[in-house]
Amino acid sequence: MKFVGRIKDIGRTLDGKLTVTIESPRMDAGEATGISHMDRLDVEIKRHREKRSLDANAYYWKLASAVADALHVSKPYIHNCLLRKYGQIEVIDGQGVYIVLPDTESAQKSVDEAQTYHLKPTSQVKPGKGGIMYRTYMMLKGSSEYDTKEMSHLIDGLVSECKEMGIETIPPEELERMMAAYGKKIEKRTDK
Incomplete structure (x- = not known):
């Protein structure tokens, strides 16, 4: 089970065991009861990051297509070039993944x-x-796995490439408005 929550309290029992109380507005009582019956759990706590917006994905592919058309190459080729310059290395168990x-x-x-x-x-x-x-x-890492921060970096790099080639991009203030609207959606989700 995976869910978004907040740490409400951290403490220790009299015998020294760590206790963590997690508050989640999205988990219902039935799900919580299911967890309580589990004897042992594998637990990982990490900072929550929202997934990127579909608008950002559509904008990325629109610009990538324009670059591919201008250079007379395929979209997969441009996508791979952009991932090499602005993308993220795949990491498993804290180590980068390599292939020969x-x-x-x-x-x-x-x-x-x-x-x-x-x-x-x-x-x-x-x-x-x-x-x-x-x-x-x-x-x-494939861009479909990117969070908002990673996708923003990829799009910023692509916008820079487009500007160098004279390909029209949306004005910075429009991009800011789009990101601000996306940020408000995130706030609404986390306030519930």
């Missing part, structure tokens, strides 16, 4: 046009069996 592929033109082309995974080449190239060279790539 043959250092060939066909492998590079596959990586550049990939839609279901996103890789960033590194400068690390090593020989393998049969004299084939292998390049190490960093795995990147």
Whole structure:
């Protein structure tokens, strides 16, 4: 079960065990009762971040398409280039994820046009069996997994690229209004 809440109280029992009281406006009594019957839980507490808005996603793809059209390349190619410059590294258990592929033109082309995974080449190239060279790539998080902060960074980078190419973007004040409206939606959700 996953939910948004606030820490209401932190304390210790007489025998020294830590107690944390979490308040959640979204969890109903039935869900809470279900949790109370569980003997042991895996618990992770982290700062809440709202997911990005669909408006931000639509704006990103509109601009990415304009860049792809201007450069006469595919949208997946542009998306991968943008993720390499402004994206986030995939992290599992606190460690970046790396993959090794043959250092060939066909492998590079596959990586550049990939839609279901996103890789960033590194400068690390090593020989393998049969004299084939292998390049190490960093795995990147797909933008569909980005929170608001990460998506904002990606869009800011894309807007910068568009301005350099003379591609029209929305005025900064309009973008601010869009983000302010999105921020109000977040406040309403967290106040419930």
